[in-house]
Amino acid sequence: MSDQSEQLEDFEVLLRDLTDELVKEIERGALADAVNLLQTINDARNKDLYQQVGQLTRALHDAIRDFQLEGRAAANQKGAFSEMADATDRLNYIINLTHNAANRTLDKVEECEPIARNLGKEAALLRNEWGRLIRREMKPQEFRDLYRRIDLFLIETELQTGVLGGNFSEITLAQDYQDLTGQVVKKVITLVHDVEDRLVDLVRMASKVDRITGIQPMNANKKTEVIDKQIPEGPVVNAEKRGIEIVSSQDDVDDLLSSLGF
């Protein structure tokens, strides 16, 4: 961008110099020379401006193309990225990955839940029987049953805690999406920044063009963020910067609702 602004400055210098000359030529009455000078100014202006717009367009185009190429290169290295040639695919990939991770975790939790419940239930029953034994309320046959049940319970506990342990490590492993999605999100953020930088360049450039050509952009001063409270947007980020009032916790929600008579 710096050489582009230099070019613009060059043009301004040229414009100033040639205008002085132009006035002198007109005063001298050399109209043909004056017209030639006007032509030179016009040529320089066109050349500079079109060149710069061209350069920026190419830069933007390159940024988009680079991103797609990157996606394709990644596809050749890792099978998982084969259909991720653009940002939308990347983001869809994240949705899938987090969806699968959540389901895998919930599956395992649902598996663990009845195991823990049954162990607890059996332990409660045995503790009750054990109490009867301590209080010497137990007949010999009942004691033999209890003896056998405790043995079975210990075997079962050993076995089932093994299953629980296995499920716990699967739940832990299901959290590996954070690493993968983090990498993909970072890539998308980089792309967004690249495109933004180039757009900012383009806007800066356009404002220079406006300044030189004297064009007033339309609606230049109408820049407000209109927030429609009825349109949901999911979790709010940067609320303070955007001047949006949000609640920071469930307690805030409760306070707000109770202030409304809830």
Next chain:
Amino acid sequence: MNKDMKILIVDDFATMRRIIKNLLRDLGFNNTYEADDGLTAIPMLNTGNYDFLVTDWNMPGMTGFDLLKHVRADPDLKNLPILMVTAESKREQIVAAAQAGVNGYIVKPFTAAVLKEKIEKIFERIQK
């Protein structure tokens, strides 16, 4: 509070529906059904004789806010208790939901304890 009451869970993310369903089961509510947005929820509500509605706000098709307004405007459904469980956390949204007649409002992420407390509070108030 009747633990056999029929509950409709409306959320566009299957995972969130599953989490809410599991939490409700842990609280002893097993009679739960699911819908993925307001448009699929309405026909279920019309014919299903539901006792309680738990809905998200931000959904494609028909949002939970529109579903809330629809239910309150329907003479057959207007008394149905509604709990909103949503990531929408703007103050004016909460005020709007309250004005539209929501019975409880939970912001995501939330805990099992909060869900339990809100459900108890809603039915406590209804029984009074």
